[in-house]
Amino acid sequence: MAQDAAASAGFNGFVPDACLINRYAPGARLSLHQDKDERDFRQPIVSVSLGVPAIFLFGGLRREDKPIRIQLAHGDVVVWGGPARLRYHGVMPLKQATHRLTGEHRINLTFRKAG
Ligand SMILES: O=C(O)CCC(=O)C(=O)O
Ligand SMILES: [Mn+2]
Incomplete structure (x- = not known):
């Protein structure tokens, strides 16, 4: 699925070898950061959101660039790569809500080519 999503976004040949799983409880957030632990920045990141919706912050190449806000719901997939x-990017504090599959939580999977 991650490979198909990457290809749909123009990144053919993406073969992830890692999946980072984040579980957000109500109030949990992820501050603005760059994903820099991977070896090859030519490979994209594929993010899958599950459960309670969240607001994803997508900024620029400098920390001080003002991020846009993107609402991510259950099943949404975001791919970012190339330039x-x-x-x-980051995630705003999770609002109190309930999802039938995850309860109060949001789960995010990011598929990566780490090695
Ligand atoms: O939870 C998200 O939507 C983003 C997760 C993320 O940026 C990360 O794990 O590096
Ligand atoms: Mn990240």
């Missing part, structure tokens, strides 16, 4: 690969 956007090192854009700062």
Whole structure:
């Protein structure tokens, strides 16, 4: 699925070898950061959101660039790569809500080519 999503966004040949799983409880947030632990920044990041919706912040290449806000709901997939690969991003504090599959939580999977 991650490979198909990457290909749909123009990144053919993406073969992830890692999946980072974040679980957000109500109030949990993720501050603006760049994903820099991977070796090859030519490979995109594929993010899958599950459960309670959240507001994703997608900034620029500098921390001080004002981020846009994108609402991510259950099943949404975001791919960023190419010139956007090192854009700062984060997640606003999770609102109190309930999802039938995850309860009060949001789960995010990011598929990556780490090695
Ligand atoms: O939870 C999200 O939507 C983003 C997660 C993220 O940026 C990360 O794990 O590096
Ligand atoms: Mn990240």
